[in-house]
Amino acid sequence: MQTLHVDVDTWLHRLSPRIKLLALTAFGVVLFLTSSIVILVGANVIGAALYLRSGLRIAEALKRLRPILISIAILAVFAALVGPLHAAVVTALRLTALALFAATVTATTSMTAFIDEITALATPLERLGLLRAADIGLAIGLVIRFVPEILDRYRAIRDAHQARGIKVRLATTLAPLIILTLRDADNIAAAIDARGIRRQ
Numbered sequence: 001m002q003t004l005h006v007d008v009d010t011w012l013h014r015l016s017p018r019i020k021l022l023a024l025t026a027f028g029v030v031l032f033l034t035s036s037i038v039i040l041v042g043a044n045v046i047g048a049a050l051y052l053r054s055g056l057r058i059a060e061a062l063k064r065l066r067p068i069l070i071s072i073a074i075l076a077v078f079a080a081l082v083g084p085l086h087a088a089v090v091t092a093l094r095l096t097a098l099a100l101f102a103a104t105v106t107a108t109t110s111m112t113a114f115i116d117e118i119t120a121l122a123t124p125l126e127r128l129g130l131l132r133a134a135d136i137g138l139a140i141g142l143v144i145r146f147v148p149e150i151l152d153r154y155r156a157i158r159d160a161h162q163a164r165g166i167k168v169r170l171a172t173t174l175a176p177l178i179i180l181t182l183r184d185a186d187n188i189a190a191a192i193d194a195r196g197i198r199r200q
Contacts, residue, residue, distance in 0.1 A: 005110045008055035012108040017117040020105045027101050031094045037086075040093035047100030054107035061103075067151060068099045114140070153180050 006013075012020075031043060051061060076092035122136045157176050161168045 006055040006107045017109050017113040043097040047097045051100045051104045
């Protein structure tokens with residue numbers, strides 16, 4: 001499996017995963033409490049500066065964000081068509097800033113640190129009998145690990161369609177993408193059960 005973590009040594013990498021996750025949560029709340037374009041632009045500048053300090057080359061950094069930025073642009077255009085332009089701009093700036101900060105956290109935090117921290121944060125809920133902390137950490141870790149895998153599968157399916165002269169459409173790419181993803185998910189679930197990682 002691939003990982004979004006960049007294995008370099010920066011002050012962001014040395015920062016506690018808990019601090020980064022709590023800061024990301026607080027940052028997300030603040031973003032959705034303000035509609036000031038000036039503040040949101042400033043948040044994007046800070047987010048971009050931090051993201052480019054994560055150890056990624058500029059080309060790779062942009063490549064990682066391309067799918068989400070395209071999605072945000074499409075959403076912003078739709079919002080501008082059906083509502084006020086100011087609201088569309090605010091929405092785009094909010095989501096872009098949040099994406100930059102989230103990308104910074106995932107690039108500077110290893111998967112093991114993610115799972116350990118989320119498990120620790122979920123432990124109080126386990127004591128209340130609401131859930132199993134280890135299962136929550138494992139589930140979120142697998143979701144994060146699956147993101148680049150799914151993107152790579154989509155690109156492979158798209159390239160195969162283009163090589164055969166088949167027009168790339170959602171109807172022709174979605175089914176094989178889902179099948180491949182579910183097959184791998186089933187294999188991973190079997191491996192987890194075989195190793196007794198989850199408690200029964």
